[in-house]
Every structure is written in structure tokens, then in C-alpha cells.
Amino acid sequence: MYTGKVYSLWQMVIWTRFETLLFLFISILWVAAYYFLDLQWLRIPWTPMALIGTAVAFIIGFQNNAVYGRIWEARKIWGGIVNTSRTLGVFVQDMLTEEYMDNKSSQTDIPAAIRAITYRHIAWMTALRHAMRSSRTWETTGKHRTNREWGIRTPEESSTLEADLKGYLSEDDLSYALSKSNVQTAILYLQSHHLRALKENGVIWEFSFLELEGIIQELLTLQGQTERIKNFPYPRQYATLNHYFMWLLLMLLPMALVPQFIDIGKDIAGSHPIQGALFVWFTIPIYTAVAWMFHTMERIGRTGENPFEGTANDVPISTISRGIEIDLRQNLGESAEQMPEQFPSDYGVQF
Template sequence: MYTKKTYTAFQMAIWTRFETLLFLVIILAVVAAYYFLDLAWLKIPWTPLALIGTAVAFVIGFQNNSAYGRIWEARKIWGGIVNTSRTFGMFVQDMLTNEHTEKPLSEKVLNDEVKELTYRHIAWMTALRHAMRASKPWETTMGHRTNREWDARPPEHDSDLAQDLEPYLTKDDLEDILKKDNKQTALLYQQSHHLRKLKEQSVIWEFSFLQLESVLEELFTLQGKSERIKNFPYPRHFATLNHYFMWVFVLLLPLALVPQFGEIGKEIATTNPLIGNLFVWLSVPFYVIVAWIFHTMERIGRTGENPFEGTANDVPISTIARGIEIDLRQNLGEEKDAIPGQFPMKHHVQF
């Protein structure tokens, strides 16, 4: 029976198995050439290689810190969307009243107005998560062979935005939104226009209108922060050069590691000829471990550069948005059967 730590290690091994096999082929070829063809002269000193390895380690560390910072900022942004959405839902339910109206509206009309505002907010989240899942030229993690065979994608890749928006908007609003390039921004404009109309009818008190407008302002701020991460990639000169530097180090490493094990083997051969003669082959597991660590850390950094791409390690904005929708609609008094269920996990991963 796998523990969580064991299962995670097993997944990591599967995720990097093609590269691990390549490292094994590289080191076996170098050791075989050294052992069978007597190419002991084919070596490089440790000093320049150590300098390269140190530089690569620093750059990988910088990349991983930056990638984690982007992931954490994205999670904080969507955490802010959760809180602000709940606040908006509470405000529209309690601030739409007949207290200041000259011609009181019926309870049904008030409830319909609350529902329309709430549903439009859900449509805004739907449009925003679709925009965050749109493919960008620099997002390549989903195309990796191990991610393709994993066969798990975010729900936005298998649905149409217009169909997803249709349950939440009137026909006229939907037609207007679909004409816009930035649909999430257009939805917030519609919200503001609707609130202004209700304020002019005195359904919303002027102070309450200002409060609701400030909530829309916060939603604009959170949307802009999310779009900034999506549309501005991790600087490519850092990402690309780091990848090349890592491979330079990995390919040069056998030329220093294998001769070093060979020299140690010669010393051992003076007392134990059999072990000393075969000792150079011990460089194989050591090389694979070192190369795997450098490559895997660099790949983890590349995976975390784009937190909305939709991979297993990204921010689960689909799950977050659907959770907010469930909260808002339940607090409207809707039955559970009428509310869409949470998006299912795939391979223990939320999207």
C-alpha cells in the first residue's frame, strides 16, 4: 500500500522517466567508451565543471523561486475573488429594498433583480476562467509527452464559452458580451450599468450604490492582476538560457565523473583487483542521480511559470469558480439539484 509520500515519489519517477532513460544511455555510452576503448584521455578537470554546476544551481534556484512566486500570487488573487464574490452576493441580497422607492416593487421583482446580478457575477467568473485557460505561445507544459499521456485537462478546454455563459445571461446581454474581445470586462460594465439603473429607481440607496461600485472596482483590480500573470510570461531569456545551461552541465558531467571513478578504481585495484577494475561502473547510478536532480528541478521551475495553463501543479481556478457559484446559488435559496456539481478531480488533481 502506497503512502502519500511514496505515491508522490512514484509519480515523479513516472513523470521524468524518459529523461532518466536518456541520462542512463548517456552515462553508459561514456563508461563503455572509457572501459572498453581505453579512452582515459577523454576527460575534463573538475574546476570549470564545478563552476558551471554552481552557476546552473543558482539560476535554477532563481527560476524556482520566481515560479513559486507567480503561483502563490495567482492563488492569492483567486482567494481575493472568493472573498469579494461572497461579499458581493451578500450586498446585493440586502441592499436591494423598497425602503427608498416611491413605487415599491414586488418581492418577486426584487428577487429577480438579485438573481440577475448574482448570475451575471457567475458569468464574469466563467468568462475570466476561460480567458485564463486560453493557450499562449509560451505555454508548452501541456504539450510535453508525459502530460499528454496523463490525459487530464481543465474543463475549459472541453467546453464552449458561449454555451457556458448562456445559463447566466439574458439573450440581449449574451449577444452584447460575445461581440466584445474582453468579455469579463464587458460583464463588469454591465453590472455597473444595472446597479446605476437600480439606484436611479431608488431600489438601491446612494450609499449602498457606492459600496457596490467599490466591490466592482475590487473585482476589476483582481481581474487585472490575474490577466497580468497570464499575459506576461516568465522572461524567456532567463527560462531558455537556464534550460540550455542545465543541459551543458549534464552533458559535460560524465567527462569529469567517469575518469574520477576510474582513478579511484585504480587505487582500489592495488588491494582488490576485481572491485577496482569494475569500480568505474559505479559512476552510472551517481551520474543518473545528479543529472536527474538538476533536470527535475529545472523542469519543476518551467512547469510553475504559468499558473493558469491547466497542469496538475497550477492554481485550480475552475474548482474555485465553481465553488463560489455553488455558495452564491445556495444562498439564493436554490435547490441543490438545480445547481451544477463541483468539477471532478482527475488523478487526485483539482483543476
């Protein structure tokens, strides 16, 4: 997502400059045709244009509200992952003890077990963010040239899942997880199996085991919620028709707007002949501004349809995951040299 001052008006103009130039060309073409070819008979009354414009405005507003709901729900889900991860970190450190071990002479290495569970949870977050960044056929916003021209790439595009998991899982766990189609679910299975083994060895009390299993259940719920948003797109019948209706409005608008400015020019020609004759050219900035507004609002909606696609407007799940990792590893007592740095925010963009 964008941070800081990147979302200035100038950045928005740069982001939409190709469409703005297209609107400028369309308006110049229509005005020139009316001015030089005497096409004043080719006009559309304002009433149908007002009806179309109102309908398009309502549809764009509906789309933007629905899209914002998807983005905000995604952010709440990952906020839940943050809170549940911190809870897991606290529970694991305080619930793994020697208190209930029957044979303390064959003690389990409790610090190693705490570290393994914590690292496995980091591996789960890593697998989940990689899954959320994987491509879907309906995710096309990120391919737009204005979303790629800066050369900014998500951390998941710069690395592979296997490479990112190697530092957190044992070779056996890594091989098992990568053999499954849903790697993040497989990692939670491994987590639960490890907790059960610790309970059987007396490292975890029965009640503590149930509490930790409840954390696993909550993580599975949050994972399912974020996968639902990823795998169910914004309905195409709304997104596609809205796009077509918007362009229909913008194509028809000059046939109502240009004649209107011609009529205004005729009204003022008596007192200001030059201004009246040239007044029709004032249509160009007005049409460009109106078209830019409708198109930009519609494009903002399209850009936010898929909050995990990997664009600058997404929920910053990579940054969130890395922040949780740093938090958990700090509380394990690791030094700053042992921990990775937070992902950079190139051009003020967090992923």
C-alpha cells in the same frame, strides 16, 4: 493542482521517466567509451565543473523562487476573488430593498434582480477562467507527453465559453458580451449598468450604490492582476538560458565524473582487483541520480512558469470558481438539484 498522495516519489519518477532513461543511456555510452576505447586522456578537471554546477544551481534556485512567486501571487489573487465574491453576494441581498423606492406601486422584482446580479457575477468568473485557460505561444509545458498521457483535460477544454455562459446571462447580455474581445470586462460593464438602473429606480440607496460600485472596482482590479500574470510570461532570457546551461552541465559532467571513478578503481585494484576493474561502471547510477536531480528541479520551475496554462501544477481556478458559484447559489436558496456539481478531481488533480 495535485492533491492527496499523487506527489509521491514514485509519481515524480514516472513523470520524469523519459529523461531518466536518456540520462541512463548517456552514462552507459560514456562509461563504455572510456572502458573499451581507453579514453582516459579525455577528461575535464573538477574545478571548472564545480563552477558550472554552482552557477547552474544558483540559476535554477533563482528560477524556482521566481516561479513560486508567480504561483503564489496567482493563488492570492484568486483568493481575493473568493472573498470579494462572497462580499458581493451579501451586499446584493441586503442592499436591494423597497425602502427608498418613490413609487412602490410599480415595484421592481427585487428577488429577480438579486438573482440576475448573482448569476451575472458567476458569468464573469466563468468568462475569466476561460480567458485564463486560453493558449499563449509561450505555454508549451502542457504539451509534454507526460503531462498529456493521462488524458486529463481542464473543464474549459471540454466546453465552450458560449455554452457555459448561456445559463447565467440573458440573450441580450450574452450577445453583447460575446461581441467584445474581453468578455469578462464587458460583463462587469453590464453589471455596473444594471446597478445604476436599480439606483435610479430607488431599489438601491445612493450609499449602497457606491459600495456595490466599489465591489465592481475591486473585481476589475483582481481581473487585471490575473490577466497580467497570464499575459506576461516568465522572462525568456532567464528560462531559456537556464535550460541550456543545465544541459551543458549534464553533457560535460561525464568527462569529469567517469575519469574520477577510473582513478578510484585504480586505487582499490591492489586489494580488490575485480572491484577495481569494474568500479568505473558505478558511474552510471551516480551520474543518473545527479542528472535527474538537476533536470527535475529545472523542469519543476518550467512547469510552474504559467500558473493558468492548464497543467496539473496550476492554480485550480476552475475548482475555485465552481466553489464560489455553489456558495452563492446556496445562499440564493436554490436546492442541491438546481446547482452543478464540483468539477471532478481525476487522478487527484484539481483544475
